[in-house]
Amino acid sequence: MAKEYINRVMEIIVQRNPREYEFHQAVKEVLDSLEPALDRHPCYEKYKILERLTEPERVIVFRVPWVDDNGEYRVNRGFRVEFNCAIGPYKGGLRFHPSVNLGIMKFLGFEQILKNALTTLYMGGAKGGADFDPKGKSEREMMIFCQSFMTELYRHIGPATDVPAGDIGVGRRELGYMFGQYKRITNQFNGALTGKSLNWGGSQLRPEATGYGCVYFAREMLKTRGEEFKGKTCVISGAGNVSQFTAEKLIQLGAKVVSLSDSNGVIHDPAGIDAEKLAWVMDLKNKRRGRIREYTEKYPNAAYREKANPWDIPCDCAFPCATQNEIEEIDAKNLIKNGCYLVAEGANMPSTPAAIRVFQKAKILYGPGKAANAGGVAVSGLEMAQNAQFIHWSREYVDSKLQDLMKEIHDNSWRRAEEYGSVGDYVVGANISGFLKVADAMIEQGLV
Numbered sequence: 001m002a003k004e005y006i007n008r009v010m011e012i013i014v015q016r017n018p019r020e021y022e023f024h025q026a027v028k029e030v031l032d033s034l035e036p037a038l039d040r041h042p043c044y045e046k047y048k049i050l051e052r053l054t055e056p057e058r059v060i061v062f063r064v065p066w067v068d069d070n071g072e073y074r075v076n077r078g079f080r081v082e083f084n085c086a087i088g089p090y091k092g093g094l095r096f097h098p099s100v101n102l103g104i105m106k107f108l109g110f111e112q113i114l115k116n117a118l119t120t121l122y123m124g125g126a127k128g129g130a131d132f133d134p135k136g137k138s139e140r141e142m143m144i145f146c147q148s149f150m151t152e153l154y155r156h157i158g159p160a161t162d163v164p165a166g167d168i169g170v171g172r173r174e175l176g177y178m179f180g181q182y183k184r185i186t187n188q189f190n191g192a193l194t195g196k197s198l199n200w201g202g203s204q205l206r207p208e209a210t211g212y213g214c215v216y217f218a219r220e221m222l223k224t225r226g227e228e229f230k231g232k233t234c235v236i237s238g239a240g241n242v243s244q245f246t247a248e249k250l251i252q253l254g255a256k257v258v259s260l261s262d263s264n265g266v267i268h269d270p271a272g273i274d275a276e277k278l279a280w281v282m283d284l285k286n287k288r289r290g291r292i293r294e295y296t297e298k299y300p301n302a303a304y305r306e307k308a309n310p311w312d313i314p315c316d317c318a319f320p321c322a323t324q325n326e327i328e329e330i331d332a333k334n335l336i337k338n339g340c341y342l343v344a345e346g347a348n349m350p351s352t353p354a355a356i357r358v359f360q361k362a363k364i365l366y367g368p369g370k371a372a373n374a375g376g377v378a379v380s381g382l383e384m385a386q387n388a389q390f391i392h393w394s395r396e397y398v399d400s401k402l403q404d405l406m407k408e409i410h411d412n413s414w415r416r417a418e419e420y421g422s423v424g425d426y427v428v429g430a431n432i433s434g435f436l437k438v439a440d441a442m443i444e445q446g447l448v
């Protein structure tokens with residue numbers, strides 16, 4: 001019965017949201033895994049929860065005009081998808097990347113609903129951004145663009161309404177420019193954005209949170225097999241915020257990190273990227289805004305491959321931390337063939353459905369993004385709590401909270417999977433856990 005309901009809803013979604021392929025993919029992955037929960041609780045169909053959950057509460061699309069350094073007028077498209085606020089104010093990052101479109105915003109916003117529910121904090125789901133390419137832009141262009149973006153977005157956000165943060169292409173610098181403009185227009189200094197700088201309301205450990213959280217989640221997965229990270233060979237994709245801090249925590253825990261990448265190619269350092277090499281990468285990516293291939297000029301024993309990814313490098317554990325659909329079926333097969341038995345997703349939806357099936361069939365430890373990368377939004381939730389009270393928690397305190405939250409997310413996902421007959425399947429466990437919390441809140445709050 002539930003299967004029929006799912007298929008019916010899926011058909012409607014594809015029809016009503018044409019060409020939004022990533023959105024279809026994200027919804028299908030979730031709905032398919034909810035079947036046992038929908039079978040057990042027929043009330044969700046009666047209350048049309050799937051239909052309501054997959055329709056954003058509000059979608060804002062807007063023009064972002066700006067002037068480049070040559071005096072040319074430029075126009076980009078901005079988005080904010082306020083998907084669901086059943087359990088708290090809308091919360092989710094902003095992405096600046098040329099590939100951004102409505103389908104990608106909706107996939108990310110939809111995932112965010114369940115992810116935020118998993119954190120055990122009170123946050124609804126949203127996502128936003130613009131089809132703007134930060135690459136090669138000057139400081140002035142970045143500032144002007146962020147200001148123009150916020151000149152529209154400000155009217156839709158607020159500490160109790162909608163609280164954006166960073167994502168691809170949006171880090172502390174961009175959040176600073178956006179917060180400045182928000183404050184100027186509204187005349188309010190409040191927690192309408194998270195990921196702020198420490199000096200003016202940011203939380204300790206927010207930049208590290210997604211990467212560290214992903215490793216903490218993976219550590220819990222390893223524990224179920226009585227293992228730890230010491231001596232494990234790990235591959236990581238990407239070289240941005242999530243990748244850098246995934247690498248940092250893995251190195252601290254004694255693992256050997258052998259790869260990083262960007263959209264041009266991948267570096268493989270068989271000797272391992274240690275703390276000193278990672279510090280060099282952080283300077284390259286965050287200050288000099290360089291490309292990962294430059295790593296081999298500094299460390300000639302490493303190899304660089306253009307237009308390649310790290311998934312054919314032998315490893316114990318893999319951390320996709322760049323972007324959606326970066327692990328295809330063939331990559332998943334390569335990983336398994338070369339001995340990988342743990343995949344923890346720092347990125348959102350980095351594995352295609354076919355790749356996920358490969359992992360599930362091989363029964364490896366597979367931590368889907370909405371559980372494994374929830375540490376970022378969890379610490380954003382902690383930033384909101386600190387802002388609301390005008391207080392500041394220490395790094396040690398936030399780190400211990402993050403470790404507790406990741407363990408709780410892991411344990412809840414594990415227990416739910418067990419309860420619904422799929423022991424060890426974190427996809428089923430995470431999706432059902434998040435879904436039940438949001439669905440019940442929607443029913444309790446009536447038809448809104």
Ligand code: NDP
Binds near residue numbers: 169241242264346377
């Ligand atoms: P950054 O912009 O800091 O870094 C992104 C990295 O991924 C860069 O190395 C970039 O390479 C690479 N990348 C981006 N797009 C592509 C692409 N199409 N193909 C290949 N490589 C690509 O972003 P984040 O580290 O913040 O985000 C990475 C992932 O983590 C995203 O999926 C994001 O949604 C997810 N995430 C982020 C959170 C956060 O707190 N920041 C929270 C939860 C999830 P290049 O420089 O060449 O573009």
